[in-house]
Amino acid sequence: MVSYLRNNTYQPSIREIGQHFGIKSTKTVSEHLQALADKGYVERDPSRSRGIRILGVDLNAQTVSLPCFRDLRDATSGPRDGAAEVRISLDRQLVSRGGGFVVRAPRDRLAAAGISEGDFLVIQPVRADELVDGEIIVARVGGVTDFFQLKKRASRFFFYPIGGDPAVPDGPEGAHPVIIGRVAALYRRMSALPFTAPITAH
Secondary structure: OHHHHHHHOOOOOHHHHHHHHOOOOHHHHHHHHHHHHHOOOEEEOOOOOOOEEEOOOOOOOOEEEEEEEOOHHHHHOOOHHHHOOEEEEEEHHHOOOOOOEEEEOOOOOOHHHOOOOOOEEEEEOOOHHHOOOOOEEEEEEOOEEEEEEEEEEOOEEEEEEOOOOOOEEOOOOOOOOEEEEEEEEEEOOOOOOOOOOOOOOO
């Protein structure tokens, strides 16, 4: 189905799917498709002859599709795809690896980092050896998931709430934060600027 869509820009019909797999009965094909729909791989629209939509698959080789959430609670409290508002396609060069997601920035909480409410933040998984001093990360501390600024001192990490204290150390004396990912990119929707320049005829 993915190959057909890439080659034709539209979905195959039930009959075409049957022909590809050597299945004569359209009812059998429909049952297979329903099984895929029940497992969340496709979405069906019975009112259309080609009403099959593939879910969670990047159909453009140049982009990556990431789930987008209203807040961190939705993004980290269960299966990501089920709670996502929408999916956002980003250039593959800007997303270094799979497993990331997009979340809307909360009100006022990240202002000290120059992040405004409603900004789209791309959260990417990160290994401990890739962490950089001063970057903004998402971590779970004491059962609560939030944004922190990372500080490295010698071999230890400290997690600072954005724009404030206290710091949470990582280690035997700390709360053993679990790092979910780093804020890898920010996308901001800009309002249209008022056009006040004089109009000159040419």
